[in-house]
Amino acid sequence: MSTKSRVHKSPRRKKKSPQSSVPLARGQKQRFQNRLLKWYKEHGRDLPWRKTSDPYHILVSEVMLQQTQVDRVIPKYHEFLERYPSFEQLADAPVAEVKQTWYPLGYNIRPERLHSIACETVARYGGQLPNDAEELLSFKGIGRYTAGAIRSFAFNEDAPILDTNVIRVLHRVFIAQGEPKSQKAALWELSETLIPRGKGYDFNQALMDFGATVCTARDPYCLLCPMKPFCKTYPFDAGK
Incomplete structure (x- = not known):
């Protein structure tokens, strides 16, 4: 069961239904x-x-997972949050100490x-991370993927994400x-077009897990893949 925290929410804007240029x-x-x-x-x-x-916990996990494998991140994630349980406590800590706590990631x-x-x-939001995409992207260190992950996993919005695993899955299945x-x-x-309305959290987590465990980079489990009847890359040829 997810726990809820008090967060700074920006006013919602009406969005047009997303369209994809990929047929x-x-x-x-x-x-x-x-x-x-x-x-x-x-x-x-x-x-x-x-x-x-x-949102703070989600942000910490997403930053840690950049260029680092999940099994290495898990113990450091717990240690980091125990030492700095909030934005305020992290902001108050010296950068040198934060880097030492981060070691050896x-x-x-x-x-x-x-x-x-x-x-x-x-300083800007009273310790509450905003949910608005433009506001998130205004932070140095938050790119389009991290902003989408925060909106999707912390605020339960239907925001698209595109990391290495998602790129691989979508390209293999739909483009090739x-x-x-x-x-x-x-x-x-x-990525945005495919999100089922109201299910962005589970769908995005599923995409990342599927790329990490089934549609892997070098040796995908194609025979067990539920997408093989319509995947444009099936059967996968590592030589191509």
Whole structure:
């Protein structure tokens, strides 16, 4: 059961229904949604940051997971939150101490950015992270993916995400041609278009888990994949 925290919410804006420039076969969108959510219900990973909706906790987990494997992040996530349980306490700590607590995760620009975000959150928003996309993107250290993850996992909004795993899954299933990194604009559109209304949290978590455990980079489990009847890359050929 997710726990709730008091958060700074910006006024909601009416949004048009998202459209994707990637053509989808009739019924493909719904089949993908249904199969992915069913798979996630049975095989989704039990991760500590999925037991909270606290924006601070979600932010810490997302920053830690950048360039670092899940099994290395879990113990440090608990340690970090025990030492700095809120934006205010992180902002009050010396940067050198925060970097020492972060060790040995590496990529030490990350704790510096996290500390900077904490200071800005306290100064501008009274310690409550906003949910508005533009406001989140105004923070140095919060990019489009992290903003989408915060909106999706902390505020339960239908916000798109696009990390390495999601890029791989969407490109293999729906595109299969060209270099994925050169098609990010289309993949962002696709990520948003595919979200079932009101299910952004589970759908996005499912996408990441599916890419991490089934549709893996080098040796995907294609024979067990629920998407193989309509996946444009099936059967996967590592030589291509």
